Amino acid sequence: MEPLRRRGKFLFLPFDGTSMGELTFVVHLMQGGRLVPDEKQSAKPRFGMARWTFADGRALLLTESGNERKAGVWVMSGDPLDQEPLLGLGIEADQVTVDELTALVESKNMRLHGFLRDQHHLAGLGRMLANEICHRAKLSPFAMTAKLSSEEIERLHEAIHTCIDNALAHERTLDAMSKSADRPGAVHRRKGDQCPVCGDVIRAVEYSAYEVDYCPACQTGGKVLADNTTSKFLK
Ligand SMILES: [Zn+2]
Numbered sequence: 001m002e003p004l005r006r007r008g009k010f011l012f013l014p015f016d017g018t019s020m021g022e023l024t025f026v027v028h029l030m031q032g033g034r035l036v037p038d039e040k041q042s043a044k045p046r047f048g049m050a051r052w053t054f055a056d057g058r059a060l061l062l063t064e065s066g067n068e069r070k071a072g073v074w075v076m077s078g079d080p081l082d083q084e085p086l087l088g089l090g091i092e093a094d095q096v097t098v099d100e101l102t103a104l105v106e107s108k109n110m111r112l113h114g115f116l117r118d119q120h121h122l123a124g125l126g127r128m129l130a131n132e133i134c135h136r137a138k139l140s141p142f143a144m145t146a147k148l149s150s151e152e153i154e155r156l157h158e159a160i161h162t163c164i165d166n167a168l169a170h171e172r173t174l175d176a177m178s179k180s181a182d183r184p185g186a187v188h189r190r191k192g193d194q195c196p197v198c199g200d201v202i203r204a205v206e207y208s209a210y211e212v213d214y215c216p217a218c219q220t221g222g223k224v225l226a227d228n229t230t231s232k233f234l235k
Contacts, residue, residue: 008089008123011035012080013052013060025052026074026086033064033071034177049073093124094164098157105145105153112148112156113141113212122160127210128180129167131188133159135197140220141205141212187213 005012013025027035038051038061045051047063050073054060064071072085080086091100104121115121116130125133134141137159139152148156170184171177181189186196191204191213200217205225216222 007081007086008092008119009126010080010086015052017055020077022077024076024080025050026076026080027062028072028085030064030068030070030072031180032066032068033062036061036063036176088120089123090119090121091123093122093129093160096122096157096160098154101157101160102150102153105148105156109144109146111141112139112143112145115145116160124164125160128183128185128188129163131211131213132163132167132185135187135195135213135215135219136163138218140223140225141214142220142225187215189213 004014009028011027011029013027014022015025016022027033029035033049038045038059041051041053041059045061045063047065048061049064049071050062052060062071062073074080074085076083091104096104105115108115108121110118112134113130116125116133117127131141133156134143137152137155139148139156143152167183187202189211190202191211193202194200195202195215195218198215198217200215202213202215203224204214205212212225214220214225216224
């Protein structure tokens with residue numbers, strides 16, 4: 001059996017010897033999904049979405065607390081990378097080189113925060129890392145990507161790798177995956193707090209599904225950002 005793999009935010013659980021031959025279960029945890037050892041194997045597990053039972057009697061449970069119910073499981077035969085929803089995923093964020101990043105930001109002219117979250121450009125980053133990366137790189141979340149200088153792209157590249165490394169270092173001190181709210185960060189969900197770098201007050205631009213959090217002094221030359229897109233009126 002192949003080892004577990006990851007592509008972007010998707011986990012691959014490969015199984016052979018199933019009644020249907022070789023299969024890969026592709027799992028996306030979204031915000032609240034967790035894969036946990038299922039010791040009780042009760043008939044109606046709390047928050048249970050899917051269970052894998054192994055020949056030796058052990059089991060793995062996919063749980064999703066809260067009521068978002070967005071975690072997903074796909075069952076695939078053949079190579080998952082050739083199939084939806086994996087098609088079109090961008091370069092793995094933790095492996096992107098400066099040259100690749102330069103080509104990507106030059107090919108799209110869009111707001112940096114949206115660029116970082118779009119899985120077709122870079123795969124693996126979410127809302128929190130997008131906020132933390134913009135802050136560490138001292139770039140406005142609304143900076144237009146095609147206008148970034150080579151020096152700014154180098155800062156962005158360093159920030160992507162450092163923020164991912166810091167987040168993984170934190171997770172690896174824990175027995176179970178952390179909740180988003182408990183993850184250490186400088187700006188994410190810290191509206192009203194002081195910036196740990198400069199002491200300015202963290203600001204937020206709020207959307208229905210997420211917040212763009214930033215430090216004006218570090219990132220926008222003191223300017224307070226407003227949501228001046230029309231997208232909120234079109235939804
Ligand atoms: Zn600051």
